[in-house]
Amino acid sequence: HIATSLPLPSERDHLRPRIDLIVFMIDIKSKYSLKNVEASLAHVDTSFFLGKVCFLVTGVGRMNACSIETNAVCKLAEAYCSPVLFCELELEGIRVATAQRLLRMLQICAGHIPGVSALSFVSLMRNSNDN
Amino acid sequence: MDDTVAEYIRRTVLKIPRDEIKMMLQKWGFLSEAQLQTVNFHQIKDNISQEVVQLCEENSADIKQAAVLDIIYNHIYQNKRMWTVYQMKKSGEELEYFDITDFKKKFKGRLRSALKNVTITFKEYEDNAIWIRVAWGAPNKKPNQYKPSYVVYHSQTPYVFISPSVLKSNLPLLCQALIVASNYHDIREMELRSHSLNSLKDIVFKRYSQNFQTYCPKHMQGGNVEPESADIRIVQENRSEKERIHRLNWEVFGGGPQPKLEYAQYKLETMFKSDPKMGVLDKKEPFRCLVKFSSPHLLESLKSLAPAGMADAPLSPLLTCIPHKARNYFKIREKKGIFPESFVSP
Numbered sequence: 001h002i003a004t005s006l007p008l009p010s011e012r013d014h015l016r017p018r019i020d021l022i023v024f025m026i027d028i029k030s031k032y033s034l035k036n037v038e039a040s041l042a043h044v045d046t047s048f049f050l051g052k053v054c055f056l057v058t059g060v061g062r063m064n065a066c067s068i069e070t071n072a073v074c075k076l077a078e079a080y081c082s083p084v085l086f087c088e089l090e091l092e093g094i095r096v097a098t099a100q101r102l103l104r105m106l107q108i109c110a111g112h113i114p115g116v117s118a119l120s121f122v123s124l125m126r127n128s129n130d131n
Numbered sequence: 132m133d134d135t136v137a138e139y140i141r142r143t144v145l146k147i148p149r150d151e152i153k154m155m156l157q158k159w160g161f162l163s164e165a166q167l168q169t170v171n172f173h174q175i176k177d178n179i180s181q182e183v184v185q186l187c188e189e190n191s192a193d194i195k196q197a198a199v200l201d202i203i204y205n206h207i208y209q210n211k212r213m214w215t216v217y218q219m220k221k222s223g224e225e226l227e228y229f230d231i232t233d234f235k236k237k238f239k240g241r242l243r244s245a246l247k248n249v250t251i252t253f254k255e256y257e258d259n260a261i262w263i264r265v266a267w268g269a270p271n272k273k274p275n276q277y278k279p280s281y282v283v284y285h286s287q288t289p290y291v292f293i294s295p296s297v298l299k300s301n302l303p304l305l306c307q308a309l310i311v312a313s314n315y316h317d318i319r320e321m322e323l324r325s326h327s328l329n330s331l332k333d334i335v336f337k338r339y340s341q342n343f344q345t346y347c348p349k350h351m352q353g354g355n356v357e358p359e360s361a362d363i364r365i366v367q368e369n370r371s372e373k374e375r376i377h378r379l380n381w382e383v384f385g386g387g388p389q390p391k392l393e394y395a396q397y398k399l400e401t402m403f404k405s406d407p408k409m410g411v412l413d414k415k416e417p418f419r420c421l422v423k424f425s426s427p428h429l430l431e432s433l434k435s436l437a438p439a440g441m442a443d444a445p446l447s448p449l450l451t452c453i454p455h456k457a458r459n460y461f462k463i464r465e466k467k468g469i470f471p472e473s474f475v476s477p
């Protein structure tokens with residue numbers, strides 16, 4: 001399901017399946033996209049932040065056009081205890097690899113991988129980020 | 132042949148891209164087809180122009196013919212110049228029959244009576260456009276052929292498109308000659324400027340696709356939202372919002388291509404509204420500020436703002452009124468009344 005912001009329109013509530021993972025996409029070229037994500041975060045139920053939220057920063061291939069600081073995004077992700085992925089959608093290889101990573105995360109969040117829960121996975125990811 | 136004429140022809144030919152020189156010389160018609168055959172159009176431009184000048188020498192070209200070549204070049208490359216639109220007003224009489232010979236005579240007469248040294252050239256085109264080129268001189272100076280003014284006049288309309296010379300002082304005289312020649316009594320500059328002459332014509336002749344308040348079946352309007360509806364497994368949560376934006380955009384801009392403008396400029400003379408504690412401006416004076424929007428194609432980019440998620444729909448009427456009001460330069464002042472909102476001056 002793709003949405004431009006949260007909250008989701010209530011008219012489609014009955015058509016929506018259970019939400020297992022929320023990926024917030026931030027375009028590094030747009031300050032507006034960061035503001036939009038920050039505003040939308042307020043509408044997310046706290047239970048999602050136990051591993052079912054992820055931030056995806058796009059456009060990192062064009063750092064000369066970036067409008068937001070990666071530092072700011074990392075701080076945001078830390079504040080919400082969620083991981084950040086960086087990718088460039090214009091390159092097919094990276095696009096495919098990112099999609100595969102997200103799919104893997106989704107499988108874990110949906111409970112399809114025995115022995116790994118969303119929470120345990122996200123704490124694994126946080127440890128690797130603390131350099 | 133005069134040296135200055137030779138040099139002018141040489142420089143004009145050098146401006147033309149090499150692949151188009153032959154075509155433009157043929158349009159000019161001053162050199163015969165046989166003469167054109169003798170020129171090698173595949174050599175470097177310097178040599179081509181030298182050969183052309185020599186042929187013109189054989190035909191004894193004078194400045195009048197050279198000026199025609201210049202008009203042809205500027206007609207094809209009209210978008211290199213900046214054009215301003217002027218509107219002429221009649222004093223309320225019936226429209227008289229337009230006589231081109233009379234127009235030319237009166238125009239030349241008016242200019243020459245004020246300024247002896249001018250070069251005036253006319254060329255008519257199929258779309259009823261009369262192109263006028265004026266090179267300006269002074270009492271003791273020959274006309275400067277390199278800084279002419281161009282005027283495009285559609286005789287069935289009160290509109291004139293002027294690309295003035297950098298020698299600005301001649302503009303009032305040019306305007307005067309136009310109203311005298313065309314039997315109007317007044318001329319005013321519209322706040323409408325662009326490089327694209329055709330787009331200016333589209334706007335004032337109302338040739339662009341406007342959206343009239345006709346009944347339009349809903350399914351036709353909402354049809355274009357997702358042309359490449361990818362996978363059925365992808366669900367757009369905000370579909371109704373996207374459709375609303377698309378519909379509003381269609382209502383404002385219509386379905387067709389927009390006229391091509393490069394700028395919109397808003398000169399603000401409004402009061403600065405801030406928290407009184409900030410004390411930014413102690414005096415109650417209008418805060419002078421200039422807001423300029425620029426784009427290779429301003430109206431198309433405004434049209435794509437809301438669908439791209441960069442602006443809320445509907446857009447501010449200050450932006451969307453540009454083609455309807457036929458202006459892209461605005462002055463915004465305070466409205467003097469009970470509600471101090473800004474208002475657009477006429």
